[in-house]
Amino acid sequence: MAERVKHSLQLLMAFCVALLITACEGDTREIVNAVNVGRLNLVSIQIDNPSDGSVIPLNTSRQIQVSGTNKDGTSGINLPSTPLFRSSDTSVVSVSRGGEISALKTGDATLQALYGGLTASIDVSVDVLTAIRVEGNQMPDVCRTTTDLRAIGIFETGDESDITTEVTWSASSNARVEPLTNGVEFAVTDTEQATLTATSQGITNFLNVDGQPTIEQITVTAENEQPDQEPVVAVGSNLQFNASATWADNVAEPVTQNITWSTENGNATIAQTGIATGVSQGAEVASGVCGDDLATGTRQFIVVPRPTVQRIEFFDPTQGNVNNPDARVTVTFRIDAGQNPEFLRSRVLFTNGTFEDVTEGTNWSSTDDAVVFVGNTAQDQDPVPDRDQKGALTGESATTGVRIDIEYSDGGTEPFRANLQIIVNGAGSGT
Numbered sequence: 001m002a003e004r005v006k007h008s009l010q011l012l013m014a015f016c017v018a019l020l021i022t023a024c025e026g027d028t029r030e031i032v033n034a035v036n037v038g039r040l041n042l043v044s045i046q047i048d049n050p051s052d053g054s055v056i057p058l059n060t061s062r063q064i065q066v067s068g069t070n071k072d073g074t075s076g077i078n079l080p081s082t083p084l085f086r087s088s089d090t091s092v093v094s095v096s097r098g099g100e101i102s103a104l105k106t107g108d109a110t111l112q113a114l115y116g117g118l119t120a121s122i123d124v125s126v127d128v129l130t131a132i133r134v135e136g137n138q139m140p141d142v143c144r145t146t147t148d149l150r151a152i153g154i155f156e157t158g159d160e161s162d163i164t165t166e167v168t169w170s171a172s173s174n175a176r177v178e179p180l181t182n183g184v185e186f187a188v189t190d191t192e193q194a195t196l197t198a199t200s201q202g203i204t205n206f207l208n209v210d211g212q213p214t215i216e217q218i219t220v221t222a223e224n225e226q227p228d229q230e231p232v233v234a235v236g237s238n239l240q241f242n243a244s245a246t247w248a249d250n251v252a253e254p255v256t257q258n259i260t261w262s263t264e265n266g267n268a269t270i271a272q273t274g275i276a277t278g279v280s281q282g283a284e285v286a287s288g289v290c291g292d293d294l295a296t297g298t299r300q301f302i303v304v305p306r307p308t309v310q311r312i313e314f315f316d317p318t319q320g321n322v323n324n325p326d327a328r329v330t331v332t333f334r335i336d337a338g339q340n341p342e343f344l345r346s347r348v349l350f351t352n353g354t355f356e357d358v359t360e361g362t363n364w365s366s367t368d369d370a371v372v373f374v375g376n377t378a379q380d381q382d383p384v385p386d387r388d389q390k391g392a393l394t395g396e397s398a399t400t401g402v403r404i405d406i407e408y409s410d411g412g413t414e415p416f417r418a419n420l421q422i423i424v425n426g427a428g429s430g431t
Helices: 002-025 029-040
Strands: 042-049 055-057 061-063 065-070 084-087 093-095 100-103 107-115 118-127 129-136 147-155 160-162 168-171 175-179 184-188 194-200 203-209 215-222 232-234 238-247 252-254 260-263 268-270 275-278 282-290 295-304 309-315 332-336 345-350 355-357 363-366 372-374 392-395 399-408 416-425
Touching: 029 042, 029 084, 029 107, 042 107, 042 118, 055 100, 055 147, 055 160, 065 107, 084 093, 093 107, 129 194, 129 203, 147 194, 168 175, 175 194, 184 194, 215 282, 232 238, 232 275, 238 282, 238 295, 260 268, 268 282, 275 295, 309 399, 309 416, 332 392, 345 399, 363 372, 372 399, 392 416
Parallel strands: 055 118, 215 295, 232 295, 332 416
Antiparallel strands: 042 065, 061 100, 084 107, 093 100, 107 118, 129 147, 147 160, 147 184, 168 194, 175 184, 194 203, 215 238, 238 252, 238 275, 260 282, 268 275, 282 295, 309 345, 345 355, 363 399, 372 392, 399 416
16 A cells, blocks of 8 residues: 555656646646656666767767666666657757757767656767777678677777767678667678678778688488488477588588578477477478578488386486486385485386486375475475475484385376385494
8 A cells, every 4th residue: 555655656746747847848748758657657767879978979960769667677668758858068969859969069968868757867978080990700600690790989089989870881792781779780691701881971991701601511410310210209309400511621510509490391399409399290300501591401300109108116316317227226225314315216117118207297205204204396496405305315213114105197097106115224323
């Protein structure tokens, strides 16, 4: 209740401030803006562009960009109506009703935006542009995807400022430059060196970047692929695909993380890391494209039905990973009383002979928690290994008669169950 009253008072105060501004300046926008402040629960506004401390080239113009932050802390909120703008020195920087600023003479000024009683301000300078420096990485990966490009203005006073969005960009015929919200990106489309040029007020500079490499072929293979056998993945399971590029000089290089992955038939999906997931039974093709269709590699594979579960069993992670048959614990498991928890895990054996760790999906219980406590809390809810984690066994006192039960359901009519006899040695006995 108190919070609602406080918020209502804040809205009323903002509305009153808006009325005062309207009375003084004859601009009805602040009344509309005050309504929007309340509707969007705004607590502050920010001038996003230009940034505070920017140097603006003399005789240029740019648009002020303003966003809001609400009481939940969400920032970057678009304002549905136009703020009221002011300049502390209109002979240096003028600002139009719509927020376009014009740099008229060298000097300093403070720009202010008002929105329904909320204000934001930044300091800017106007200076004579004397040079431009173009910055951009050479293409960042072997497939030559797009990368960022920036223009830095160098001014008469020696100050520097980012003028990426203020310059005019051009590129040689084998490259393209694409505007972004706060900059530009570029890509080179053939093997020749490309030139990217920035121009403002008759001042120009350029950056030469390497061309696309010549790729002879892309080879796609599945992890642990067997010769003369099509890779197989079950519905709901994953299969890692890898790709390598072979250049004109026969040098090969891994490009798994650089290419664009896709599948063709809808029987599987594939992530941009090359991991395919079976969706439905049938033939499928994993395809990887390097750059702007520089080269494409494919690999056919088969999606088979998910194998069925044969049984659930305990396994000891200290004896090896989930696929180690010797890690199975079948009859008894020994722990010490009064010590840190010992950890078991559960796995299911499928009809195709493979295992899967199902510890987190298994329900764990003890026939006597006062003697042997078993954790049953999922690890993602309790990331620090302790006695509550699933599969954690803590011996409270010496015994030979406590049983641990596990139960797992794969969606069938009956869950899979297993149990294990726990022997708890006396404190410090080690026997």
